Amino acid sequence: MWGVVTVVFLLLRLSGDPISVVAPPDATVEMIAALRQAYGFDQPLYVQYTRYIAGILQGDFGVSFQYGQPAIMIVIQRLGATMSLATAAMALAIVLALPLGFLSARYRDRPLDHVLMSLAMLGNTMPTFLLGIVLILVFALWLGIAPTGGAGSLAHYVLPTVTISLATAANLARMTRSEVLETLGKPFIRTARAKRLPFRRLVTAHILKNAAIPIVTVAGLQFGALLSGAIVTETVFGWPGLGTLVLEAIGRRDYSVVQAAVCITALIFVVLNAAIDAVYQLLDPRIKVV
Amino acid sequence: MSRAPAPILSVRDLHVRLWTKFGVVRAVNGVSLDLAPGEVLGIVGESGSGKSIAMLAVMGLLDAALVDAVAGSVTVGDRSWNDLTEIEAWSSRSEDLAMIFQDAQTALNPVLTIEAQIVETLKARHGLGRKEARARAIKLLEAVRIPDPQRCLSSYPHQLSGGMCQRVMIAMAVGCEPKVLIADEPTTALDVTVQAQILNLISEIQRESGMSLVIISHDLGVIASIADRVHVMYAGRIVEKGTVQDVFAAPRHPYTQALLACTTRVDDEAAAPRAIPGALPDMREAISGCPFRDRCPIVLPICATEDPELDAVEGHAAACWRMPGADP
Ligand SMILES: Nc1ncnc2c1ncn2[C@@H]1O[C@H](COP(=O)(O)OP(=O)(O)OP(=O)(O)O)[C@@H](O)[C@H]1O
Ligand SMILES: [Mg+2]
Numbered sequence: 001m002w003g004v005v006t007v008v009f010l011l012l013r014l015s016g017d018p019i020s021v022v023a024p025p026d027a028t029v030e031m032i033a034a035l036r037q038a039y040g041f042d043q044p045l046y047v048q049y050t051r052y053i054a055g056i057l058q059g060d061f062g063v064s065f066q067y068g069q070p071a072i073m074i075v076i077q078r079l080g081a082t083m084s085l086a087t088a089a090m091a092l093a094i095v096l097a098l099p100l101g102f103l104s105a106r107y108r109d110r111p112l113d114h115v116l117m118s119l120a121m122l123g124n125t126m127p128t129f130l131l132g133i134v135l136i137l138v139f140a141l142w143l144g145i146a147p148t149g150g151a152g153s154l155a156h157y158v159l160p161t162v163t164i165s166l167a168t169a170a171n172l173a174r175m176t177r178s179e180v181l182e183t184l185g186k187p188f189i190r191t192a193r194a195k196r197l198p199f200r201r202l203v204t205a206h207i208l209k210n211a212a213i214p215i216v217t218v219a220g221l222q223f224g225a226l227l228s229g230a231i232v233t234e235t236v237f238g239w240p241g242l243g244t245l246v247l248e249a250i251g252r253r254d255y256s257v258v259q260a261a262v263c264i265t266a267l268i269f270v271v272l273n274a275a276i277d278a279v280y281q282l283l284d285p286r287i288k289v290v
Numbered sequence: 291m292s293r294a295p296a297p298i299l300s301v302r303d304l305h306v307r308l309w310t311k312f313g314v315v316r317a318v319n320g321v322s323l324d325l326a327p328g329e330v331l332g333i334v335g336e337s338g339s340g341k342s343i344a345m346l347a348v349m350g351l352l353d354a355a356l357v358d359a360v361a362g363s364v365t366v367g368d369r370s371w372n373d374l375t376e377i378e379a380w381s382s383r384s385e386d387l388a389m390i391f392q393d394a395q396t397a398l399n400p401v402l403t404i405e406a407q408i409v410e411t412l413k414a415r416h417g418l419g420r421k422e423a424r425a426r427a428i429k430l431l432e433a434v435r436i437p438d439p440q441r442c443l444s445s446y447p448h449q450l451s452g453g454m455c456q457r458v459m460i461a462m463a464v465g466c467e468p469k470v471l472i473a474d475e476p477t478t479a480l481d482v483t484v485q486a487q488i489l490n491l492i493s494e495i496q497r498e499s500g501m502s503l504v505i506i507s508h509d510l511g512v513i514a515s516i517a518d519r520v521h522v523m524y525a526g527r528i529v530e531k532g533t534v535q536d537v538f539a540a541p542r543h544p545y546t547q548a549l550l551a552c553t554t555r556v557d558d559e560a561a562a563p564r565a566i567p568g569a570l571p572d573m574r575e576a577i578s579g580c581p582f583r584d585r586c587p588i589v590l591p592i593c594a595t596e597d598p599e600l601d602a603v604e605g606h607a608a609a610c611w612r613m614p615g616a617d618p
Contacts, residue, residue, distance in 0.1 A: 108355070181355075187391060188399040190351050191459070194382045194389050195411045195466065202380060205410065209401050284401060285446040 004266040008259055009052055056263060062256030066249070071256035074245065075264050082234065082241035086226045088157055089165035093226075094219065096169040101176025102203070108181065116173065123170030128229050132163040132236040148237075160237045164229045168222045175218050179211035186210070213283050220276035224269055297324040297365075298502050299348070299387070299470050304362035304374075306340070306347050306526075314358050315573045317343040319526035321362075322600075325470060330496060330503045332517030332534065334510060334549065338570050340526035341506045345472050347374065350383030367469065385415065388468035392475040394455035398447040404458055405443035408465060415466050430461040434491060453484035457491070464495055471496070472504045477512070489516065510553050514538055522546045525570055525581035532606030542608035545582050580611070588612055 036042045043051075055062060061071040104116045139159060140148040146159050183189065184207065192206045231243025238244070242261055249257040281287050306318035318340045325331055333341050346352050348364055350371075360374040366384045391397045399407060405427060412423040424443070431439035434457040447455055456476060463471055473492060477485040493516045496503045507513055513520050513534065520537050522530040522545065530543040541547045548566040568585035571577055580586070583593040590611050601607040 185353060185355070187393065187396040190346075190353075191391070191397045191462075192399065193351055193380065194349060194387075195414060195462065196381055196385055197410060197414050199380055201410055201414070205402060205406070206399055210399070213401075285403075286400060286448050 005053070005056060005259075005263055006049075008262045009049060052259070061260035061263065064249075064254050064257045066252055066254045066257070071254075071260040072264075074257055075242065075260040078240060078242045078245040079264060081239060082227065082230050082243065085157070085160055085164065085234070085239060085241060086223065086230045088161045089168065089226050089230070090219070090223055092161055093165040093169035093172055093222070096165070097172035098176055098208075098215075101173040102180055102208075104173065104177040105180035105184070113177075117177070120170040120173045123166045124174070126166065128163060128167060128233055129236055131166060132160070132233050135159045135163055136236070160230075160233055160239055163236075164226055164233050167229065168226055171222060172215065172219060176211065176215055179214050180207055183207050183211045209283070213280065216279050216283060217276060220272055220279075223272060227265070227268070295326050298327045298367060299323075299325040299504075300365045301348055302363045302365075304344060304347055304360075304364075306343050306352070306360050307358040308343065308356050309358050313574045316576065317526055317573065318347060319577075321523075321526070321528055323521060323528065323531075325502045325504065327469070327502055328500050329519065330493075330505065330517045332513030332520040333504065333506045333523060334508065334513055334520060335523030336549075336566075336570065337508075338573070339523040341523050342474050344523070344526075345389070345474055345504065345506065348383070349387055349389050349472060350381070351389065354379040385466065386469040387472065388463035388466045388470070389472040389474065390456070390459045390463050390476050393452075393479050394459045394476075395447055395450075395452055395479075397459055398455055400447055402446075403443065404445055404447070404450070408443070408458070408462055411462050412465055426465065427461075430465050431458070433464070433495070434458070434461045436461075453480050453488060456480065456488055460488075460492065460495065464499065467499075468501060470502045470504065472506075474506045475508065476505070478508065492516070510538070510550065522549065525573065525577065527581070527609070528600055529582065529610070530608040531600065536606040540606075542606065542613060543582075543610050544586050544588055544612070546608070548585075580609075
């Protein structure tokens with residue numbers, strides 16, 4: 001976490017002088033100097049760094065030049081939009097991937113399996129932005145049944161959610177298929193078959209519960225990928241999320257916003273990993289809670 | 291000759307071919323057997339002779355992904371299955387058959403409690419409700435002499451010893467009230483003292499319930515102590531069958547003779563364990579002639595060309611051209 005924070009700090013300082021972007025073109029040398037002082041950029045790097053770290057520890061990332069508000073507030077507002085998009089995409093991916101992956105395993109090497117796995121391969125290799133553009137062209141411009149971009153109503157969710165979730169769904173479906181097949185070969189499945197359990201019980205309690213352990217791990221990691229995917233896709237759909245914010249902030253050298261965004265994202269990943277571990281323990285009794 | 295009671299399980303001309311990394315293996319080549327109600331049948335044979343695969347095929351528990359072909363017929367009570375190729379990939383053949391395995395720990399689901407695993411079994415088999423099923427589960431665990439059934443129920447398999455897991459497996463199998471229990475090397479993975487306990491338990495439960503038992507073992511002592519009859523398997527076929535007394539006292543097939551000669555007595559420290567020289571024939575090819583001929587000390591010319599049949603008669607028989615009655 002500290003490493004991320006430091007790297008961001010250094011990268012941003014290397015990227016150039018923010019004041020030159022912020023200041024109006026006709027600003028005098030005095031005005032620029034005054035701005036520097038106001039934001040603390042006249043101080044040596046180590047002083048800036050110490051202030052920066054001290055601020056972070058108090059949850060203070062400084063004030064955004066662009067918005068004149070605390071950077072953290074702006075980031076959190078936008079984060080909500082990104083998270084809701086990523087969550088919707090994750091939900092869609094799971095709802096699609098689990099049954100399809102399972103069906104593929106169930107009808108292994110039969111036509112249905114081949115069709116599903118080819119689709120998954122396609123979904124996995126299709127670049128997200130390309131898919132986004134194609135979907136906009138077809139559904140928004142051509143058929144006119146979905147908004148081209150922006151946010152606000154539920155309808156606005158549809159295209160970006162589908163766009164972001166496709167690759168994840170494809171990935172998870174392939175994973176589900178292979179995990180189900182792997183679980184099917186386990187000796188306890190033979191026992192469960194010998195007991196003549198109802199098909200549903202066999203599938204839910206024995207196959208899926210065991211296959212879920214690795215699937216959850218991958219799903220968790222995929223959520224991270226989804227967040228990054230959302231950042232690219234947001235710009236395509238004009239979704240007012242973190243991605244759009246960061247791109248804009250980088251362009252304007254709005255350091256405090258970029259720093260806040262990166263730190264919050266890193267924090268999300270830490271929380272995400274902890275959550276995966278917790279779910280892991282819930283699913284697998286062999287893992288001791290330490 | 292008195293008419294034997296109708297068999298509870300009969301298998302006719304069972305053939306199993308499996309896909310392996312090395313090609314298609316003919317794991318089982320024409321196994322036939324009959325099991326009378328209440329009878330204990332032992333199956334012996336060296337590793338790879340097809341004992342497990344034959345019994346899994348009977349159970350309908352073969353892994354569909356592994357099977358190339360299955361042929362033959364299985365009759366359980368008054369139901370027959372003549373087309374064995376269509377594997378019930380998600381279930382097993384008959385509720386009258388139950389099976390326990392060599393490694394009980396991996397045969398139990400690692401992410402479910404023992405309670406969940408026994409209760410689901412009783413629900414499926416007898417349609418019991420949750421409460422009744424739990425009460426019955428405790429009874430079953432007591433019957434297999436698990437000291438603290440309540441605690442066992444709330445445990446996961448990894449928290450129990452191998453012996454305990456095998457007891458749970460036995461309880462679960464018995465809870466299905468099968469007419470035939472197939473035990474595939476149920477004690478091989480356990481240490482010696484536990485082995486004897488489990489074996490006694492199985493034998494006792496078999497006698498009390500009157501079910502039939504098929505017990506697979508490498509250990510001829512095990513077979514001798516609990517089985518009524520024994521089938522000796524070699525290269526996917528039964529090469530000798532008879533009562534335990536007949537076969538062990540006067541083995542007829544040279545393979546059985548060699549097998550018996552290999553087992554050293556525990557009290558006989560001086561004798562090093564011996565092995566039968568040679569190895570199983572390549573199971574990928576159809577074997578013409580006797581499969582044991584390359585290792586046989588008393589081989590005849592005919593052994594290379596024609597496969598000796600096992601007499602269909604009841605009683606003691608061996609598939610060998612040296613047998614009286616077999617005419618070369
Ligand atoms: N999972 C498997 N994959 C591929 N081949 C297998 C598999 N299981 C068994 N076989 C093959 O089937 C043949 C018979 O094996 P089987 O397990 O029935 O022998 P066994 O008599 O039970 O031996 P053991 O005493 O070691 O249990 C062997 O030649 C083996 O190579
Ligand atoms: Mg075996």
